[in-house]
Amino acid sequence: MKFKLKAILALSLLPQIVLVKWLSNYPLVIEKYYSQGIYSYISGFFRFTLGRIPFSVGDILYASLLFLGLRYLILKRKCIWNNKLNFLVNIGLVIAVAYFTFNLSWGLNYHRVPIAKALKIEENKSRKDLLVFVNTLINHTNNIQEKIAGDTTKIITTPYSTQEIFDKTLEGYKSIEKIHPFLKYENPSIKKSIFSSTLSYMGYGGYLNPFTNEAQVNALIPPFRLSVISGHEIGHQIGYSAENETNLIGYLVTLHNDDIYFKYAAQAYALSYCLSDIKRNDEELFYKLLPKLNKGVLKNYEELTNFWKKYENVTEPVFKTIFNTFLKANNQKDGIESYSKVVLLLVSYHQKYPL
Incomplete structure (x- = not known):
C-alpha cells in the first residue's frame, strides 16, 4: 500500500x-x-x-x-x-x-438506548428502598441455601461442568424471553476462554470478543459464580455494552432458570452487590446485616474471595486501569464502578417485579 x-x-x-x-x-x-x-x-x-x-x-x-x-x-x-x-x-x-x-x-x-427504557423502569437511588430489598434478598438467599444443603452452615457446591452451565444458561434465556422478548438469544456462541488463567491474573470473569462476537468465559471461576457470568457475557452478545446492564441481564437470566442452583447463584450475586454498595456508604449498617446471612452463604462468598486472592499480582491494577479508561472512553463515565451501578437497576426492577 x-x-x-x-x-x-x-x-x-x-x-x-x-x-x-x-x-x-x-x-x-x-x-x-x-x-x-x-x-x-x-x-x-x-x-x-x-x-x-x-x-x-x-x-x-x-x-x-x-x-x-x-x-x-x-x-x-x-x-x-x-x-x-x-x-x-x-x-x-x-x-x-x-x-x-x-x-x-x-x-x-x-x-444505544439504556435497558431501563426497555424495562420501563428508572434507576432507584433510595437508600430506604435498597435496605428493604436487601432484607428480602437475605431471606430468599438464606432459604434457598438451606433448601439445597439441608443445613444453614454448609457451602453450596454447584454440581455442573462448565458446558452444563452454558447449556443451562441458554435455558435461562428461553425463560427470560417469555417475560422480556427483547432479550431473545439465538445461535449461541459461548465458549471457555483459552486464556482463562490469564483472565484470572487480570481479574476478569470473561469478555466478549467484539470482532468475532464470541462470548468468552473464564472457566476457572467457581461454578457458583460462573452461571451469572455466562449470562452476563451473552448479554453483551445481544447488544448491551454497559456493564451495569449486562450485570442485570446475567442476574435475570440466572434467576429465571428452573434450576435451583442457578436461582441460588442469582440471589447470592445480587445480594453481594447490594451489600458491597451498603458497605461503601454505611459500614455500620453493613456489619449489622452481615450476621443475618447463613454461614453457608458466607462460605460461598469466601470461596470467591479466596479464588481471586490466589491470582492477585502486581499487574492486575494496570489492567484494571486500562479497562477503566476504555469504559470511560466508551460512554461509561463511571468506568469500572459502572458494574456496581446494577444495584440501582435491581432495586427498581424488583419494585416492578417483586421476588
Whole structure:
C-alpha cells in the first residue's frame, strides 16, 4: 500500500472519533438502525458461523496478532528505526482500521438506548428502598441455601461442568424471553476462554470478543459464580455494552432458570452487590446485616474471595486501569464502578417485579 494512502487511512481515525461522538447524541437512531438493525445481522452471522466451532476463534486471533506483532518488531527493528515516520503511519493505520471495525461490529451499542427504557423502569437511588430489598434478598438467599444443603452452615457446591452451565444458561434465556422478548438469544456462541488463567491474573470473569462476537468465559471461576457470568457475557452478545446492564441481564437470566442452583447463584450475586454498595456508604449498617446471612452463604462468598486472592499480582491494577479508561472512553463515565451501578437497576426492577 502506498504511503499516501496509508497516511490518509491513518488520519481517518480523527473524523471517526468525531462521528461516533456525534452519533452518541442520538441513542434512538443508534437503537433503531444499528442495535436492532445492522448489529443484529452482523452478530447473527458471526454466532451462526463461529458458534459451531468448539474452541475460541477470537482467542486464537488475538494470540496470532500478538505473535505476529512481536515478530515484526523484532525482525524489522532496524528498518523501523530507519523509517520512523512510516512505522508511525502503520501504527495509525492499524488503530484506525481496528476502531472502525470495533464500532461497526459491536462498539456502537455503548450509545444505544439504556435497558431501563426497555424495562420501563428508572434507576432507584433510595437508600430506604435498597435496605428493604436487601432484607428480602437475605431471606430468599438464606432459604434457598438451606433448601439445597439441608443445613444453614454448609457451602453450596454447584454440581455442573462448565458446558452444563452454558447449556443451562441458554435455558435461562428461553425463560427470560417469555417475560422480556427483547432479550431473545439465538445461535449461541459461548465458549471457555483459552486464556482463562490469564483472565484470572487480570481479574476478569470473561469478555466478549467484539470482532468475532464470541462470548468468552473464564472457566476457572467457581461454578457458583460462573452461571451469572455466562449470562452476563451473552448479554453483551445481544447488544448491551454497559456493564451495569449486562450485570442485570446475567442476574435475570440466572434467576429465571428452573434450576435451583442457578436461582441460588442469582440471589447470592445480587445480594453481594447490594451489600458491597451498603458497605461503601454505611459500614455500620453493613456489619449489622452481615450476621443475618447463613454461614453457608458466607462460605460461598469466601470461596470467591479466596479464588481471586490466589491470582492477585502486581499487574492486575494496570489492567484494571486500562479497562477503566476504555469504559470511560466508551460512554461509561463511571468506568469500572459502572458494574456496581446494577444495584440501582435491581432495586427498581424488583419494585416492578417483586421476588
